[in-house]
Amino acid sequence: MPADKVMTRRSLLGAAGTAGLLLPALGGLSAPANAAAPAKGPQVPGFYRFKLGQFEITILSDGSYELPTTLMASNRPREELTSLLAENFLPTETRTSHVNIPLINTGSELILVDVGGGPSWQPTAGRLTENLRAAGYKPEDIDKVVLTHGHPDHIWGLIDEFEEAPRFPNATYYISAREWDFWTTNEAAEKLADAFKGFAVGAKNHLPPLAEKTTRVTKSGTEIAPGIIAEFTPGHTPGHMSLIVNSGGQTLIVSADCVTHPYVSFQHPGWWPRTDLEQDVAEGTRRKLLDMAATDKAMMLVYHISFPGLGHVARAGNAYRWVPAMWQWRI
Numbered sequence: 001m002p003a004d005k006v007m008t009r010r011s012l013l014g015a016a017g018t019a020g021l022l023l024p025a026l027g028g029l030s031a032p033a034n035a036a037a038p039a040k041g042p043q044v045p046g047f048y049r050f051k052l053g054q055f056e057i058t059i060l061s062d063g064s065y066e067l068p069t070t071l072m073a074s075n076r077p078r079e080e081l082t083s084l085l086a087e088n089f090l091p092t093e094t095r096t097s098h099v100n101i102p103l104i105n106t107g108s109e110l111i112l113v114d115v116g117g118g119p120s121w122q123p124t125a126g127r128l129t130e131n132l133r134a135a136g137y138k139p140e141d142i143d144k145v146v147l148t149h150g151h152p153d154h155i156w157g158l159i160d161e162f163e164e165a166p167r168f169p170n171a172t173y174y175i176s177a178r179e180w181d182f183w184t185t186n187e188a189a190e191k192l193a194d195a196f197k198g199f200a201v202g203a204k205n206h207l208p209p210l211a212e213k214t215t216r217v218t219k220s221g222t223e224i225a226p227g228i229i230a231e232f233t234p235g236h237t238p239g240h241m242s243l244i245v246n247s248g249g250q251t252l253i254v255s256a257d258c259v260t261h262p263y264v265s266f267q268h269p270g271w272w273p274r275t276d277l278e279q280d281v282a283e284g285t286r287r288k289l290l291d292m293a294a295t296d297k298a299m300m301l302v303y304h305i306s307f308p309g310l311g312h313v314a315r316a317g318n319a320y321r322w323v324p325a326m327w328q329w330r331i
């Protein structure tokens with residue numbers, strides 16, 4: 001954009017009454033790639049660390065990916081969804097889904113909860129390993145990997161396809177027995193809609209090679225480590241699992257994909273994402289988890305909300321409101 005068209009602070013203030021002028025001007029502010037000061041491009045907040053009681057938790061970004069908004073509320077008229085998105089200044093056709101993965105240091109163990117999508121899921125995701133290294137750890141350091149469910153953005157980072165070996169070679173693995181069976185038999189291929197059948201193929205590449213290192217959790221409430229409890233939260237997938245993390249009187253609910261959007265999931269827990277396999281079961285689970293988080297005033301980690309995905313759940317009328325928590329901690 002020519003220099004004489006760039007808006008100064010003075011002209012922005014002058015244009016405040018004509019909001020329509022503001023957007024094209026702001027859209028032209030990024031420098032082109034061949035400029036003397038080229039833009040760097042990708043966003044880089046790769047990890048975010050905080051304390052929960054005695055535990056140190058690092059949220060690692062696996063990157064993000066785009067989804068069509070047609071997947072977001074299959075049981076509601078499309079206009080209801082698009083007007084909610086527009087009211088919140090979000091695009092109405094696609095949504096950007098972040099992938100926020102917690103690494104819990106209990107003081108004696110490093111526990112990673114899901115492993116991201118690896119290099120073959122999405123070009124804008126699969127960054128977990130580089131962000132893990134940026135946070136000061138190596139893949140070999142991980143003691144336990146808990147898998148919340150078998151979707152690609154959560155498990156396709158398990159096997160390094162170049163090395164044909166586990167990416168976290170010294171870890172033992174945990175997944176619910178129901179989830180393991182769903183993805184390692186033909187059940188997933190039979191039950192998934194056509195658009196999602198590729199998920200079943202990928203799961204069969206990533207889970208069976210780890211069979212001998214994997215504990216299949218059969219009971220909700222099982223302790224993965226002192227203070228870390230696996231709760232069955234079915235619906236998104238049949239054996240979906242969340243974690244309740246307790247330390248020093250503080251609680252973090254690792255919700256995985258029970259909630260996926262900062263407005264839709266909280267203001268309208270009855271709107272059914274098409275990515276939930278058993279949608280009525282998922283709604284029941286979502287309502288239970290939101291009620292628990294609001295009642296207990298527990299912190300929640302949401303995987304697909306803007307990085308780092310940490311916040312609280314407040315009651316709002318008959319539903320809820322997402323309250324991001326990132327400003328509560330010093331950098």
Ligand SMILES: [Zn+2]
Pocket residue numbers: 151153154257303304
């Ligand atoms: Zn997911």
